[in-house]
Amino acid sequence: MIIKSIELNNFRQFIGNQKILFSIDPIKKVTLVLAENTSGKTTLLESFYWILFGKTNLKSVVNLQIQNQLKNGDLSKIEGTIIIEHAGQEYIINRTQRFEKMKTNIKLEDSKISVEIINEKGISNKVYGLDAKKVINEIVPIDLFPYFFFKGENIEKIGKEINKGKSGNNGEFVNAIKGMLGFNWLYATKEHLDFLVSRYNSEYSSSNDKRLVEIVDNITKARKEIEKNNTEKEIKEKDLSYYLSEKEKLSDLISASKDAAEKQDRCINISKDLGQRGPQILTDKRKIFTDFSTRAVEFVAIPLISKAYDILKETENASEGIPGMEVKAIDFLLSQGKCICGSDLCAGSIEHKRLVELRKLLPPNNLGYEIKTFKIKSLDYQKHGELYYDDFIKSKKNLVDNITFFNLQEEELTKLSKEVQNIQDVSLAKSTELDYSSKINKANIRLDAIKRENETLEKIIESAEKEKKNYQIVDDNNKKIALYSLYCSVLSEKIDRYCKKQEKIKRKELEDAINEIFKGIFDFDINIRLSDNYDISLTSSNEIDLEDFENSTSQDGVMAFSFIGGIIKLAKTKVAKVVTDSNEIDDDVDSVIKSEPYPLVMDAPSSSFDTIRIKNFCEIMPKIAEQVIIFIKDTDGNHVKENLTGIIGSEYRMDKKNKFTTFIKKMEVN
Amino acid sequence: MTQNENNDKSIDPEILKRIQKRVFREEREFSRQADNDKSRFLEKIRRIVEEEVFK
Numbered sequence: 001m002i003i004k005s006i007e008l009n010n011f012r013q014f015i016g017n018q019k020i021l022f023s024i025d026p027i028k029k030v031t032l033v034l035a036e037n038t039s040g041k042t043t044l045l046e047s048f049y050w051i052l053f054g055k056t057n058l059k060s061v062v063n064l065q066i067q068n069q070l071k072n073g074d075l076s077k078i079e080g081t082i083i084i085e086h087a088g089q090e091y092i093i094n095r096t097q098r099f100e101k102m103k104t105n106i107k108l109e110d111s112k113i114s115v116e117i118i119n120e121k122g123i124s125n126k127v128y129g130l131d132a133k134k135v136i137n138e139i140v141p142i143d144l145f146p147y148f149f150f151k152g153e154n155i156e157k158i159g160k161e162i163n164k165g166k167s168g169n170n171g172e173f174v175n176a177i178k179g180m181l182g183f184n185w186l187y188a189t190k191e192h193l194d195f196l197v198s199r200y201n202s203e204y205s206s207s208n209d210k211r212l213v214e215i216v217d218n219i220t221k222a223r224k225e226i227e228k229n230n231t232e233k234e235i236k237e238k239d240l241s242y243y244l245s246e247k248e249k250l251s252d253l254i255s256a257s258k259d260a261a262e263k264q265d266r267c268i269n270i271s272k273d274l275g276q277r278g279p280q281i282l283t284d285k286r287k288i289f290t291d292f293s294t295r296a297v298e299f300v301a302i303p304l305i306s307k308a309y310d311i312l313k314e315t316e317n318a319s320e321g322i323p324g325m326e327v328k329a330i331d332f333l334l335s336q337g338k339c340i341c342g343s344d345l346c347a348g349s350i351e352h353k354r355l356v357e358l359r360k361l362l363p364p365n366n367l368g369y370e371i372k373t374f375k376i377k378s379l380d381y382q383k384h385g386e387l388y389y390d391d392f393i394k395s396k397k398n399l400v401d402n403i404t405f406f407n408l409q410e411e412e413l414t415k416l417s418k419e420v421q422n423i424q425d426v427s428l429a430k431s432t433e434l435d436y437s438s439k440i441n442k443a444n445i446r447l448d449a450i451k452r453e454n455e456t457l458e459k460i461i462e463s464a465e466k467e468k469k470n471y472q473i474v475d476d477n478n479k480k481i482a483l484y485s486l487y488c489s490v491l492s493e494k495i496d497r498y499c500k501k502q503e504k505i506k507r508k509e510l511e512d513a514i515n516e517i518f519k520g521i522f523d524f525d526i527n528i529r530l531s532d533n534y535d536i537s538l539t540s541s542n543e544i545d546l547e548d549f550e551n552s553t554s555q556d557g558v559m560a561f562s563f564i565g566g567i568i569k570l571a572k573t574k575v576a577k578v579v580t581d582s583n584e585i586d587d588d589v590d591s592v593i594k595s596e597p598y599p600l601v602m603d604a605p606s607s608s609f610d611t612i613r614i615k616n617f618c619e620i621m622p623k624i625a626e627q628v629i630i631f632i633k634d635t636d637g638n639h640v641k642e643n644l645t646g647i648i649g650s651e652y653r654m655d656k657k658n659k660f661t662t663f664i665k666k667m668e669v670n
Numbered sequence: 671m672t673q674n675e676n677n678d679k680s681i682d683p684e685i686l687k688r689i690q691k692r693v694f695r696e697e698r699e700f701s702r703q704a705d706n707d708k709s710r711f712l713e714k715i716r717r718i719v720e721e722e723v724f725k
Contacts, residue, residue: 185698185700188697189693189694192697192715195712196716196719480723484720487681487723488719494690
């Protein structure tokens with residue numbers, strides 16, 4: 001299939017009649033359509049989908065300006081025409097869709113499709129509706145559309161899926177491969193034959209062959225049970241695959257967060273410590289001030305007291321006098337003339353003389369006792385002062401140490417908090433991981449049970465089939481039914497064996513093609529392997545290459561391109577003739593897809609590639625496909641053009657006037 | 671040869687081949703058409719099998 005042109009009439013923003021003539025030159029095979037973002041590159045790709053299959057991923061294919069200008073009851077239409085060359089014939093594929101303005105909305109009629117086929121002799125034949133649909137499906141099976149016409153935004157998605165080994169779960173992909181190999185109708189045949197077998201089995205008459213009906217019933221019941229089990233198995237396997245993948249993600253997260261978890265624990269501990277240490281520092285500070293107020297004087301006075309002590313050390317009478325008594329008290333007694341002991345104090349009496357003598361030893365006349373007391377106290381002062389000093393030094397050191405430690409802890413906490421603030425709560429991940437482990441366990445147990453149940457059921461069927469085989473059918477009609485059923489079973493088995501063999505061969509061819517393209521774009525020593533389920537795995541003798549590739553930002557894009565390229569390359573080759581021991585079947589099998597060149601139509605393919613990859617991609621892709629059509633951003637386009645020198649046959653530019661209008665203009669190819 | 675073919679002498683390879691040819695032709699036609707009536711198609715396949723077996 002080579003696309004000659006596309007013509008659009010009022011298709012979304014492509015207002016009026018607009019046409020692109022694609023290059024069909026086998027050398028200058030590239031057509032570039034340059035456009036700024038939002039000009040309509042994706043819409044152009046979608047227009048192919050709409051014309052070929054009447055489907056679209058766009059919200060609407062109607063031009064909004066036209067829709068708004070129409071009056072209630074007005075009619076208008078959208079139209080698209082693709083001209084392709086396929087198997088030596090020209091196909092003019094046209095789709096139109098009429099619509100009517102209904103107040104503010106529009107009512108779309110069903111689109112109409114027609115295909116005009118012009119053979120090599122120029123004889124034309126036009127088909128419509130289902131016949132046209134049939135013709136299109138023969139040329140481009142709908143399942144293959146995303147691989148021949150792909151959007152840049154899907155490249156990474158496809159790459160990610162196949163890179164994670166999800167391709168086997170991708171029904172669209174598996175169907176596309178089977179369709180490409182021409183196997184879809186064969187699998188359908190097998191399904192139809194199996195259905196006929198079960199229908200025949202339900203038609204046995206029990207009047208003469210009661211036991212036969214019982215046997216067939218047992219087989220049917222067992223098969224139904226197996227079918228039910230297999231449906232459950234399929235669901236459980238999907239669940240299991242989901243649980244395993246989620247658990248793996250969580251394990252990765254937990255593993256990556258192990259350090260973070262330790263940091264989180266450290267944060268908690270530091271916070272606790274700071275919570276206690278902060279108030280303690282304040283208490284210590286207050287105590288130092290309190291101690292200073294009450295005790296510092298003793299320390300400060302030490303030199304003074306010491307000096308006073310030295311001076312008073314030699315003072316005499318230091319021990320005489322009466323503690324607490326002053327001259328005034330003696331003078332009072334003398335003036336009263338009576339002692340406190342009751343004796344009269346007459347001048348000249350012994351008592352009087354004694355008191356007069358004593359008066360001389362009392363303050364303020366004599367400080368002997370005070371000096372003695374001071375001497376004793378001064379020693380205590382000095383001792384307390386020294387003790388205070390020691391205490392102060394200790395307390396101060398302790399406080400400074402605590403403050404320093406507090407500040408360090410605070411700094412660490414700030415740093416750690418920043419480091420862990422964006423990390424998910426690992427404890428939740430751990431608990432979810434445990435939950436998945438339990439689900440995986442349960443799913444595995446159930447899958448094991450299903451396996452055992454199916455084995456038992458298979459044995460029942462085997463034994464019943466044996467009995468059925470040896471059963472001598474009495475009823476003539478039952479004999480006929482048994483024979484029809486047998487032919488259907490035999491043919492179904494032959495198809496199954498043939499498809500399995502062919503698929504294996506084609507899978508290997510696809511794997512080789514993918515590897516060839518992949519290695520052309522990526523210069524790493526990596527091999528791609530396709531599993532039976534079309535899952536992809538990467539192998540390399542060079543661990544560094546594998547690691548570099550896995551860390552490469554463009555890996556998904558390269559993987560997707562290799563994959564798509566591989567499919568296109570394979571589509572060009574006719575389904576291989578394989579000699580099977582079921583013989584003849586090959587003679588009847590003709591591929592749905594003949595040996596045909598196929599185009600590669602891409603929307604913004606290079607955005608995820610670096611300069612080298614773009615260069616490699618530009619070298620490889622034109623070698624794979626007979627025709628390459630690229631819709632690309634202006635800025636990327638210039639770079640792609642540099643790498644496609646000499647093979648660009650046609651160039652267009654989208655000129656966006658406003659959000660309702662884009663014109664496609666033909667450019668001169670430099 | 672399939673298991674059934676090996677084990678059952680009532681299978682005539684020529685009949686099987688004729689069924690195969692006709693069924694394949696119908697199936698390929700059916701696969702290229704959209705919105706076909708599946709049950710009517712299955713009846714067609716059934717007729718082919720029965721016609722060929724008792725030709």
